Amino acid sequence: xxxxxxxxxxxxxxxxxxxxxxxxxxxxxxxxxxxxxxxxxxxxxxxxxxxxxxxxxxxxxxxxxxxxxxxxxxxxxxxxxxxxxxxxxxxxxxxxxxxxxxxxxxxxxxxxxxxxxxxxxxxxxxxxxxxxxxxxxxxxxxxxxxxxxxxxxxxxxxxxxxxxxxxxxxxxxxxxxxxxxxxxxxxxxxxxxxxxxxxxxxxxxxxxxxxxxxxxxxxxxxxxxxxxxxxxxxxxxxxxxxxxxxxxxxxxxxxxxxxxxxxxxxxxxxxxxxxxxxxxxxxxxxxxxxxxxxxxxxxxxxxxxxxxxxxxxxxxxxxxxxxxxxxxxxxxxxxxxxxxxxxxxxxxxxxxxxxxxxxxxxxxxxxxxxxxxxxxxxxxxxxxxxxxxxxxxxxxxxxxxxxxxxxxxxxxxxxxxxxxxxxxxxxxxxxxxxxxxxxxxxxxxxxxxxx
Numbered sequence: 002x003x004x005x006x007x008x009x010x011x012x013x014x015x016x017x018x019x020x021x022x023x024x025x026x027x028x029x030x031x032x033x034x035x036x037x038x039x040x041x042x043x044x045x046x047x048x049x050x051x052x053x054x055x056x057x058x059x060x061x062x063x064x065x066x067x068x069x070x071x072x073x074x075x076x077x078x079x080x081x082x083x084x085x086x087x088x089x090x091x092x093x094x095x096x097x098x099x100x101x102x103x104x105x106x107x108x109x110x111x112x113x114x115x116x117x118x119x120x121x122x123x124x125x126x127x128x129x130x131x132x133x134x135x136x137x138x139x140x141x142x143x144x145x146x147x148x149x150x151x152x153x154x155x156x157x158x159x160x161x162x163x164x165x166x167x168x169x170x171x172x173x174x175x176x177x178x179x180x181x182x183x184x185x186x187x188x189x190x191x192x193x194x195x196x197x198x199x200x201x202x203x204x205x206x207x208x209x210x211x212x213x214x215x216x217x218x219x220x221x222x223x224x225x226x227x228x229x230x231x232x233x234x235x236x237x238x239x240x241x242x243x244x245x246x247x248x249x250x251x252x253x254x255x256x257x258x259x260x261x262x263x264x265x266x267x268x269x270x271x272x273x274x275x276x277x278x279x280x281x282x283x284x285x286x287x288x289x290x291x292x293x294x295x296x297x298x299x300x301x302x303x304x305x306x307x308x309x310x311x312x313x314x315x316x317x318x319x320x321x322x323x324x325x326x327x328x329x330x331x332x333x334x335x336x337x338x339x340x341x342x343x344x345x346x347x348x349x350x351x352x353x354x355x356x357x358x359x360x361x362x363x364x365x366x367x368x369x370x371x372x373x374x375x376x377x378x379x380x381x382x383x384x385x386x387x388x389x390x391x392x393x394x395x396x397x398x399x400x401x402x403x404x405x406x407x408x409x410x411x412x413x414x415x416x417x418x419x420x421x422x423x424x425x426x427x428x429x430x431x432x433x434x435x436x437x438x439x440x441x442x443x444x445x446x447x448x449x450x451x452x
Contacts, residue, residue: 043166044159046095051149051156053089057113060146065138072125079121086114092148103188105196107146113141119407144182144198148191154188216256218368220247222278227347229258229275236282237262237271248277257283264289281367286360291327294353298322301329305349306357309333314347314366323443327353335366341401341415344369375402375412378431385414388434389427393420403428405437413437 064078090110093103116137120130130138158164164184223233226246234241239262247259256277264270264287273285296304302319309317314333318341321332328350335345350360378385382398389395393416401415413428428438 038177040165040167045098046092047159047166048156050089050096051152053092054145054149054152057082057085057089058142061142061145065135065142065249072129075130076121076125079117083114083117083121086110086117090114103192106188106192109144109148109195109198113145116141119326122407140199144195151187151191151194155184155191158187166311169348188202194432216276216278219230219276219278219281221281223278224258224275224280226258228280229260232275232282233260233262233273236273236285239263251277274369281363282361283364283367284360284362287357288350288359289352291354294327296351296353296356298324298329298331300356301351301353302308302331305329305331305333305351305358308349308358309347311358314363317347320346324353329357335370339400340375340412341399343401343403344410357381373410374403378412378414380414380431380434382414385431385434386416386431388429388436389416389418390420393425393427394418400431401428403438405430411437417442 060081064075064082067074067078088103088109093107093110162183164182166184202207226248230241230244230246232245232318233246244260245261247261249255249257258275258277260271260273260275262271271285271287274283275281276283298340302322306317306319316335317333318337319331320334320341320343323330330348330350332346332348335342343446345366347366348360349358350364352359378400387393395416395418397417399415401413402410403413405411412431414431416427416429418425418427423443425435426440426442429435431438
């Protein structure tokens with residue numbers, strides 16, 4: 002009986018054993034294929050990075066070599082510098098360097114990119130590079146020489162010793178101290194050198210990109226936790242005893258108060274943040290699941306507008322509409338003297354099942370609100386219209402204050418209209434007639450804007 006059973010079962014067991022072996026082999030092959038693909042991507046990004054940092058050094062040298070009166074050549078060189086540094090930043094993002102101290106080098110490349118872009122997009126015939134900017138470019142040229150050389154040294158070691166980036170990723174993931182890895186050592190040394198460079202005099206326009214908002218920018222007296230509790234209770238229309246207040250970052254530029262309260266149907270309850278100076282609301286959230294949609298964006302806009310008016314955000318107009326998971330996200334900007342001020346804006350979140358306001362983001366409004374004396378536009382509406390495409394069919398026009406690509410506050414004519422089957426919002430500089438910005442409006446947003 003046992004012998005007969007063995008004869009019957011043996012082929013099945015043999016097939017199962019062979020199948021397991023084949024499956025294991027295929028799994029091993031698939032894993033190796035994935036690892037090889039990742040390694041190839043890392044190697045390509047690394048060698049491309051080395052190539053582009055060499056090109057950056059060359060392009061900076063070429064730009065400095067042109068005649069100082071040749072503004073077109075300067076513009077072309079600066080555009081190339083911006084393009085190359087942008088490519089280098091993209092390649093750095095593809096390498097497993099998140100756990101490696103490489104932030105100083107990334108920050109340095111980011112500032113080079115912004116310096117080149119902001120200089121290139123301005124009218125160099127009217128505002129040529131000044132003496133300080135030329136000195137800055139010379140310093141960048143010298144530093145880029147060292148960075149390119151250090152990266153070539155790492156590249157040589159990688160090629161000579163057939164080093165793998167997958168080993169770098171494993172070494173970093175292991176969190177072991179004193180990892181013995183030539184790539185890690187090379188990048189760490191490079192970042193340390195960059196951190197020791199003498200301070201470069203970047204232009205104010207570049208540095209404005211890196212200015213952090215802090216409490217010192219605000220006006221008003223310092224408030225206490227009890228003051229904040231009362232403000233939050235008034236905003237929410239509930240008893241203050243239900244609120245809990247926590248102080249954050251006392252004595253620092255990020256000094257604030259966080260407010261929380263329980264809420265039925267929401268695991269996170271109600272959350273709010275207030276500035277310690279002036280006690281201004283920065284944001285509030287009362288998120289919950291919204292199971293169905295009963296309201297459209299137009300109705301949500303009206304509800305949000307009423308909510309803002311009731312909470313002393315006066316003279317606001319809706320400028321952006323979006324919908325996500327049965328929730329409307331609407332952006333409102335202040336309107337003063339017929340000018341839409343996009344710098345002073347708030348975002349409101351409305352549940353589309355019952356119209357409840359479940360969130361408010363007011364940081365831009367708090368930090369950018371100030372008295373601005375705007376000069377009259379140099380161009381009339383009729384003159385600005387001539388800069389638009391003849392195929393652009395204008396449906397509405399407003400004056401708007403925006404920040405352009407180089408972080409300047411500019412007064413524009415805002416035109417909403419149709420072209421090529423779509424609805425667009427175009428911003429034309431009210432002084433120069435230059436096109437500062439263009440936004441494509443989605444179907445639902447376009448419908449809400451037209452109502």
